[in-house]
Amino acid sequence: MYRTHTCGELRNEDRGKQVILAGWVQTIRKFGAITFIDLRDRYGITQLLFGESLNKQLDGDPLGREFVLQATGIVSERSNKNPNIPTGEIEINVSSFQVLNRSLVPPFTIQDDTDGGDDLRMKYRYLDLRRNIVKRNLHLRYEVNRAARNYLHHQGFIDIETPFLIKSTPEGARDFVVPSRMNPGQFYALPQSPQTFKQLLMISGYDRYYQVVKCFRDEDLRADRQPEFTQIDCEMSFVEQEDILNTFEGMVKFIFKEVKGIDFTEKFERMSWEDAMRYYGNDKPDIRFGMRLAELKSPFKEEERNTFRKEIEASGFKVFNDAELVGAIAVPGCSEYSRKQTDELTEWVKRPQIGMAGLAFVKYNSDGTLKSSVDKFFDEAKLKSLTEKCGAKPGDLILILAGKEERTRKALSDLRLEMGERLGLRKAEEFKLLWVIDFPLFEFSEEDNRYVARHHPFTSPKPEQVHLLSDSSQYGNIKANAYDMVLNGNEIGGGSIRIFQRDVQEKMFVALGMSKEEAQNKFGFLLGAFEYGAPPHGGIAFGFDRLCAILGGSESIRDFIAFPKNNAGRDVMLDAPSSIDEKQMEELQIRLDVKKG
Numbered sequence: 001m002y003r004t005h006t007c008g009e010l011r012n013e014d015r016g017k018q019v020i021l022a023g024w025v026q027t028i029r030k031f032g033a034i035t036f037i038d039l040r041d042r043y044g045i046t047q048l049l050f051g052e053s054l055n056k057q058l059d060g061d062p063l064g065r066e067f068v069l070q071a072t073g074i075v076s077e078r079s080n081k082n083p084n085i086p087t088g089e090i091e092i093n094v095s096s097f098q099v100l101n102r103s104l105v106p107p108f109t110i111q112d113d114t115d116g117g118d119d120l121r122m123k124y125r126y127l128d129l130r131r132n133i134v135k136r137n138l139h140l141r142y143e144v145n146r147a148a149r150n151y152l153h154h155q156g157f158i159d160i161e162t163p164f165l166i167k168s169t170p171e172g173a174r175d176f177v178v179p180s181r182m183n184p185g186q187f188y189a190l191p192q193s194p195q196t197f198k199q200l201l202m203i204s205g206y207d208r209y210y211q212v213v214k215c216f217r218d219e220d221l222r223a224d225r226q227p228e229f230t231q232i233d234c235e236m237s238f239v240e241q242e243d244i245l246n247t248f249e250g251m252v253k254f255i256f257k258e259v260k261g262i263d264f265t266e267k268f269e270r271m272s273w274e275d276a277m278r279y280y281g282n283d284k285p286d287i288r289f290g291m292r293l294a295e296l297k298s299p300f301k302e303e304e305r306n307t308f309r310k311e312i313e314a315s316g317f318k319v320f321n322d323a324e325l326v327g328a329i330a331v332p333g334c335s336e337y338s339r340k341q342t343d344e345l346t347e348w349v350k351r352p353q354i355g356m357a358g359l360a361f362v363k364y365n366s367d368g369t370l371k372s373s374v375d376k377f378f379d380e381a382k383l384k385s386l387t388e389k390c391g392a393k394p395g396d397l398i399l400i401l402a403g404k405e406e407r408t409r410k411a412l413s414d415l416r417l418e419m420g421e422r423l424g425l426r427k428a429e430e431f432k433l434l435w436v437i438d439f440p441l442f443e444f445s446e447e448d449n450r451y452v453a454r455h456h457p458f459t460s461p462k463p464e465q466v467h468l469l470s471d472s473s474q475y476g477n478i479k480a481n482a483y484d485m486v487l488n489g490n491e492i493g494g495g496s497i498r499i500f501q502r503d504v505q506e507k508m509f510v511a512l513g514m515s516k517e518e519a520q521n522k523f524g525f526l527l528g529a530f531e532y533g534a535p536p537h538g539g540i541a542f543g544f545d546r547l548c549a550i551l552g553g554s555e556s557i558r559d560f561i562a563f564p565k566n567n568a569g570r571d572v573m574l575d576a577p578s579s580i581d582e583k584q585m586e587e588l589q590i591r592l593d594v595k596k597g
């Protein structure tokens with residue numbers, strides 16, 4: 001027997017028991033004739049005490065960090081207790097031990113505040129995974145997985161696996177492809193998601209499907225993305241949008257309860273895509289804090305979206321006058337910002353990532369007086385009215401950006417998030433969830449000079465707007481039965497009610513600029529299946545890695561993946577991707593002509 005207990009298990013009540021532990025040597029502390037060793041495994045750390053005679057043995061053949069050790073001894077009460085660990089009241093008085101395996105000196109210390117840099121830890125990820133902090137993350141991941149599965153199981157969903165070697169399904173990203181040896185010159189694609197399969201399963205009658213599944217997208221890895229990532233992928237038949245929102249709001253609430261002990265009693269807020277863009281400048285608003293955007297002037301006709309337009313037109317201030325959008329946020333409690341601070345914010349919005357020409361501000365002092373960088377153009381009364389339009393209070397600093405609509409809205413959103421961050425309003429331990437609904441069906445791609453699906457080509461228009469699919473001048477006005485779940489400014493899930501009639505799906509493909517032949521070639525299987533009794537259906541997929549990261553209070557999904565890739569999409573431990581040998585290439589009948597950059 002290798003062990004009777006784990007290294008996290010023994011307590012004072014176990015005093016006097018003879019036990020065997022096995023684990024890794026965390027630390028070695030020698031005090032004259034005795035040696036203390038902290039032995040670590042997945043469950044914790046237990047202190048081992050080696051007395052005089054064993055010490056001699058150790059001197060002859062010293063242990064090192066990360067040696068795998070088996071020790072037999074008696075559980076004894078510690079004189080010097082450590083209240084910081086669960087086993088801190090006891091130690092094992094070792095009577096015999098055995099080195100099960102030796103270890104080289106690890107390239108970095110296996111502890112929470114390790115001295116290992118990112119690259120080194122990834123290269124030796126199997127050592128990094130021994131660290132508590134990473135272990136905790138993987139545990140949390142498992143708990144989220146288990147909670148999701150339990151919930152879905154009790155709701156009658158079944159887990160059905162779908163293939164990885166498939167034909168490409170366009171979900172907006174590039175496919176990873178796999179050459180087929182048996183079909184020379186032909187390629188499989190790895191799924192960007194099991195989208196078409198889950199729809200086929202609905203047609204087959206499996207009306208509640210789920211899968212915790214790998215998805216593959218060959219995207220440039222900006223920000224915190226991975227080329228392979230995991231989704232909780234779900235689909236239901238005979239449902240409307242409302243049924244899906246309720247079912248999956250239930251799932252997320254259940255996960256929060258199980259994993260974090262947090263009970264959300266209220267229904268999640270629902271916000272239209274239009275409102276999200278208008279008040280937050282993006283479609284995944286962080287609603288942990290206010291500071292909603294105020295439109296002083298916008299390209300929209302409505303008066304409430306042009307609350308200050310007349311004053312701007314009368315002011316002679318060219319910057320505002322020429323702008324498509326003049327928007328503002330009232331930042332609470334910052335009216336006393338110094339010149340230096342407002343200058344720094346101006347520089348911040350001028351950075352290329354934000355791309356604004358400048359920043360205007362109004363300080364609404366606590367005594368009610370106003371001071372502004374645009375005093376020249378707006379008198380006191382006008383400025384006062386501006387503060388009201390922004391819903392500002394005494395003590396607020398109003399920040400104003402002006403320019404082209406899209407860029408300005410994005411910049412306002414970025415500025416809002418930045419100020420939220422600086423004021424400590426984006427707390428990792430606070431969780432605010434909402435649904436964003438009523439997305440546009442299409443968005444116009446300047447690059448391709450055509451409309452592309454905002455979600456994916458299988459998303460249904462609102463039922464009352466299906467007829468608009470026959471009129472290309474209306475594409476921009478069609479709304480979809482599509483929805484995203486947003487958590488603390490991150491899209492954690494997204495889905496839609498699907499098209500389930502062949503003719504509507506065909507129209508959709510036409511709208512996306514696909515010829516009949518192309519549609520038939522790429523999606524003949526789905527179009528064909530729609531003709532054999534396809535039920536109304538819809539679904540959603542959650543970004544499992546991201547959900548875990550947010551629940552774990554981290555910005556980085558990599559921390560929650562056992563073997564992640566780096567920012568260049570490389571696995572530095574395996575050194576993948578890598579070239580394959582000539583024999584393999586020959587079998588695949590592929591000859592390389594790589595352009596060396």
Ligand code: ASP
Nearest residue numbers: 193195495496539540541
């Ligand atoms: N397949 C979609 C995605 O990966 C989710 C869905 O519509 O269910 O985004």
